[in-house]
Amino acid sequence: QVQVLESGGGLVQVGGSLRLSCTASGRTFRNYAMGWFRQAPGKEREFVAAISWSNGGTYYADSVKGRFSISRDNAKNTVYLQANSLKPEDTAVYYCAADDMTPIPLRSDQGWKYWGNGTLVTVSL
Numbered sequence: 001q002v003q004v005l006e007s008g009g010g011l012v013q014v015g016g017s018l019r020l021s022c023t024a025s026g027r028t029f030r031n032y033a034m035g036w037f038r039q040a041p042g043k044e045r046e047f048v049a050a051i052s053w054s055n056g057g058t059y060y061a062d063s064v065k066g067r068f069s070i071s072r073d074n075a076k077n078t079v080y081l082q083a084n085s086l087k088p089e090d091t092a093v094y095y096c097a098a099d100d101m102t103p104i105p106l107r108s109d110q111g112w113k114y115w116g117n118g119t120l121v122t123v124s125l
Contacts, residue, residue, distance in 0.1 A: 006094065012086055014086065020119060022081075032053055034050065037094070064083075067085045068084070086121075088124075091122050
């Protein structure tokens with residue numbers, strides 16, 4: 001069983017930045033696709049970003065493109081989400097997801113196998 005653990009959430013002002021981290025257990029972390037999703041109050045969980053295991057390809061939701069960046073450090077079994085120019089609408093619980101296959105479709109939470117418990121990001125005016 002793969003364990004996924006997020007950290008780095010908190011309260012930040014509009015225009016500020018946060019870096020979320022996610023570690024996943026397992027000796028084959030470098031073979032995991034990793035993703036970030038978020039769920040705002042009263043809304044469904046939505047795709048934010050993902051990074052492939054094979055070629056490090058990255059994918060973003062249109063709402064965060066140009067502001068968020070996903071990266072991974074396989075030596076540390078960690079994936080990061082650098083969130084810049086934060087807006088009030090970025091307020092949500094952010095979840096990290098992992099899978100030892102490429103989820104299809106990538107942008108749907110239905111295809112991802114392993115999940116963390118989430119970390120709250122609150123963007124204040």
